[in-house]
Amino acid sequence: MTEKKNIAIMGAGLVGSLLSLYLAKRGHKVDLYERRPDLRRNTVDGGRSINLALSDRGWRALKGIGIEEQVRQVAIPMHGRMMHDEQGKLTFQPYGKEGQSIFSVSRGGLNAALMDVSEPDPNITYHFNRQATDVNLRTNQVQLLNLDTQGTETIQPDLLFGADGAFSVVRGAMQKTERFNYEQSYLEYGYKELSIPAAPGGGWAIEKNALHIWPRGNYMMIALPNIDGSFTCTLFFPYEGERSFAAIKTENDLLRFFGEVFPDAVPLMPELAKEYFENPVGSLVTIKCFPWSYGGKSLLIGDACHAVVPFYGQGMNAGFEDISVLNQMLDSFEGDDWEALFEAFERRRKPDADAIAELAVLNFIEMRDKVADPRFLLRKKIEAKITEQYPDRWSTLYSMVTFSDLPYSYALETGRKQDKIMRKVMKHIQSIEDYHKPEVQRLLEKQLVKKEKLKKYKTEESL
Amino acid sequence: MTEKKNIAIMGAGLVGSLLSLYLAKRGHKVDLYERRPDLRRNTVDGGRSINLALSDRGWRALKGIGIEEQVRQVAIPMHGRMMHDEQGKLTFQPYGKEGQSIFSVSRGGLNAALMDVSEPDPNITYHFNRQATDVNLRTNQVQLLNLDTQGTETIQPDLLFGADGAFSVVRGAMQKTERFNYEQSYLEYGYKELSIPAAPGGGWAIEKNALHIWPRGNYMMIALPNIDGSFTCTLFFPYEGERSFAAIKTENDLLRFFGEVFPDAVPLMPELAKEYFENPVGSLVTIKCFPWSYGGKSLLIGDACHAVVPFYGQGMNAGFEDISVLNQMLDSFEGDDWEALFEAFERRRKPDADAIAELAVLNFIEMRDKVADPRFLLRKKIEAKITEQYPDRWSTLYSMVTFSDLPYSYALETGRKQDKIMRKVMKHIQSIEDYHKPEVQRLLEKQLVKKEKLKKYKTEESL
Structure with missing residues (x-):
């Protein structure tokens, strides 16, 4: 059994609030410190987007703690993209297969729901209007300014989680440590x-x-x-x-x-x-850093360590997936070596965080530019055909990112390979009917079946 | 004529000291502020490397202000790499053609020489033991702590140059402005x-x-x-x-x-x-940022905006080249629009700063690993043969970086193309004699002569 800890989470946003539920469920005592007032009782000004797209990775994390159904009540399914051209003409492009959707949710509404579910838990306490002014990573002491009383408070949790977003104060302290890799673009x-x-x-x-x-x-x-x-x-x-x-x-x-x-x-x-x-x-900022933890006492999570631009609708979903991955690692965690756990977590998760950052920037180009291009739309239709014909060998990049839990890094790499194949295929395509041309079918057979067999054979041979 | 300015340079290291000479020559009044004591009268502790490799780009900047000969007295030419294997056996690999060398110089000695040359200039004043504690980019006011008296001083130059190295205080102020791109790795x-x-x-x-x-x-x-x-x-x-x-x-x-x-x-x-x-x-840190200037009042230069790892021996040379490029732009600068000038400078110089950063990391792999590989050494010899046979069409990457003033970004790109050609060539090479094999000669003819002609033809056609 792992010893129960006093845990402080900086930031009671979406990731912090959901994380508190997962940690409290394991018996840890969790305090959340949030700079803003309680958004359930106050209109909190934004600076952040009002609604978000929730997709499979996010749902999985909500389901894992049993609050999927509550959220589903206030989520609006979006089955695809509706393009509006300059004459107001509409074109619809489904996101996935029949029945697959992403969901529009209100950031504030979802955050409030997560707070409502977690606050009654005796192991969870919310502290609003607390601004972190200093973090000492060696002692794990955090200075907080109580914005109600203007008094200073000091906390010293066993474990500190930085779920405090793109401009994280916890990460700010890590940035002052030796050899901390950091990028904001x-x-x-x-x-x-x-x-x-x-x-x-x-x-x-x-x-x-x-x-x-x-x-x-x-x-x-x-x-x-x-x-x-x-x-x-x-x-x-x-x-x-x-x-x-x-x-x-x-x-x-x-x-x-x-x-x-x-x-x-x-x-x-x-x-x-x-x-x-x-x-x-x-x-619109992308933030990358490494490591995400310090001395087994503090760990960054969500936007605090991997803020991405919003164009794949994956910022919140990636943050929620952090929690799923951490939870999975906690399932097999024994003893008290949190340093090893945090290091294993950051090593596992960093390539996927980098991949979704890159995918998000690439999707901006696709959304603003390519979706209006008839060749691009034709290619999407051809890809749908391939998915239909080779369901086990082809899943579109969008589907892998949005409707699966395949690692983002795997999706990015596979997407690159598919892009190469599609460039070859599209040379033969002028209309959707061309999909059935023998040369197209032979090309797909070669790329998707024969090459795979060869790869498999080589792998077996080299074992 | 451009109006004469009061200019403050933060940092009296190699780049700051040399820059002061170029600016004073144009009639500007230059004050340099250095955190350390005068290294000519004190043993200054390091944290920085003791000697450096000076190559063509550095020499060009020294020559441009007429101090090349003074420095040559204390510079030791290094004609090539001397590799020591684990048995102590030596292998020598020349850096360039006969007579081409890089030069070992003492950082402290060179810095002192630059100070000795610049200090008598009535337009140049050195202020040691001054630590910048705050920079207000809007007003161009800088707070300095006088480490001798512990008193605080405030300066407000017309123009502020941040030549204060990898941990630049001027850049620190820019990092707090909106949309500043920054990376430390x-x-x-x-x-x-x-x-x-x-x-x-x-x-x-x-x-x-x-x-x-x-x-x-x-x-x-x-x-x-x-x-x-x-x-x-x-x-x-x-x-x-x-x-x-x-x-x-x-x-x-x-x-x-x-x-x-x-x-x-x-x-x-x-x-x-x-x-x-x-x-x-x-x-060993690489630092990248953008922009390098703020409001036409302050400009970063040298390591402050592009610190690189030391493996190409180009850190100082790149900083000195910044000065040559800026000086060249000042030659045709009329009027008083320093904002446009600084923006033109940073746009021109950024791709080259990024390129040398990448080259420096790549050269680490070459130095620590590949130079001991017989295939790599054979390839270097073949490259020397190609350079001899096609002097106008082939210059090695090392030569372009070290013995030319071709932009670093051009060198990197050309090096990549050459690498592709060398992979093809080396398939036919087992020993140096194989260079004369007909297939090798045909391949080089095709890659270096025919393709170039074709490219030229296409370019002319498209004009």
Whole structure:
């Protein structure tokens, strides 16, 4: 049996709140410290996106602690992408097979639900309005400023988890240690949140069960449905340049631009100008670091060690998967060597964190640019055909990332191999019917069956 | 004419001192602020390597300000690598063509020489024992702690240059600005400086005009000559593992290890154990960031914006080349738009800084591992043959980096192309005589002449 610990989690966001449940279930005493006030009793200002796409990896972590059904009540399935072209013409592209969806959930709603489930647990205590001001990694002492009383508090947990997001204070302390590898990289794009309110008679003004995209080459707008009938729109737009946040200075600039490039959206956005000029421009950062732990006493988790850009909808899902992986390792953890455990965790998880960071940036290019390209759409249809014909040998990259628990690093590597094959295949394809041409079929047979057999044979031979 | 400015340079190391000369020559008033005491009057402790390899890019910057000859007096030419195997057997590999060398110089000696040349200039003032404690990038105010008086001083130059090295305080201020891209990555290797004293009768105990390498697979020792007859040795060694700094705990461990793997060096190192256990282990960091400037008021230069690992001997040379490039841009600079100038500089120089960072890491693998491989040495000889036969079409990667002013990014890219060609060529090579085989000659003709012609033709056609 592993000794029960006093554990502090910095940050009571999505990852921190869910992690508390998993740790408390094992009998540890968990205190969560959150800089913001309790979002269930206060309107907490954002700086963070309002809704998120929950997919299989996230669901698995929710299911593992028995709260899947509660969340499902407030999650809206999105079966595919709905593309809006410059004439307002719609094209639908399913995400996966029949019945596979990603789900739009409210960040605040999900966070509140996780708090509601965890707070009654006698082993879990939430402390709001606590700002970490100093972390001593050697002693595990954390100085907290109580924002209610302005007094200072000191805690010294046995174990400290940094679930405090992209600008993590715990990671800040690690950054001052010897040989800490760290990278922050920003896209030349920012984002701004806008909205489409519920239709006048109630309900959703555009297709409810889809993730809407207005792809426009080097920029785009997307919209995700909310349960109140509204959509949250996000404009991803260059900071500088001819068409950019810098170039739109007046309401006239804004309306002319939107009218030209998002004509079908404008009539649905009555508050467009107000929201555009009042809402901040958010930045898009990727954060990588290593190691994630210090001395077996502190461990980073979620965005704190691997913040990604939002274009694969995997930020929260990757953070939740961290918890699933850690939990799985705790299943076979005996004794008290947390240092070895944390080191095994960071070694296992780092390649996958790096992979989803790369995939997220690549998917931005796909979403803003390629999804409007007929050749790209044809290729997607051909890939669907291949998946149908070779269900055991072909799963699309999107499916591996979104609808499986295959490691992100495996998905990225397999996606690269598939891309090479698809380049060869697409040379023979002008229309969907060409899929049945003998040369296409021979090529697929060679790439998917014969090469695999050869590889298998070689592997066996070398054993 | 450009208006004369009050310029502050943070850091009076090699880059800062040389930069002051170039700026003062243009009539600007330059103040240098250095945390350390004046190294001409004090023994300054290191934490930094004792000697450095000066090559063409560095010489060019020294020549540009007319101090090449002074430095040449105290520089020792190294014509090639002298490899020491585990039996003490020597193999010499020239760096370039007849007469081409890199030069071993003392960091302290070179720095003192630069100070001696610049200090008499009425436009240049050195301020030692000044530690920058805060930089306000908007106002360009810098708080300095005077380490002599413990008093605080505030300066507010028109322009601020951050030549303050890998742990730059000026860059630290930039890191707190919006959307600053930053990366620090450490190798899993550290280094320790050791020494071979002058031979008993005076003079050098091993070949003076060479860079000595004891390559041992995943680690190595190197030695560079000093003008007093001694050599400074540097052991590059893993932090952890079977053979590592962590594994050597006692004098016995040390002597057994050195006796086994560096047997010819041990008798030349009478102070080995003392130096090993007294000298610190240095870390090996690569630092990348972008942008390098802020608001046309401050600019990073040298290690402050692109610290590299030392294995290509290009850290100082790259910093000096920054100055040459900036100086060249100042030649055609009119008016007062320093923001545009700094932005043009960082855009031009960033790809080359990234390239030398990558090359430096790659060269570590070559030095510690490949130089001991007979196939690798054969390949080097074949490359020399190609250079001889096609002097206008082939220059080795090492030569492009070390003996030219071709951009580092061009050298890296060309090196990659050459690597592909060499893989093809080496398939036909078992000995140096095979170079004259018809298939080798045909292959080179095809790769170096026909393909080039085709490319040229295509380029002309597309114009």
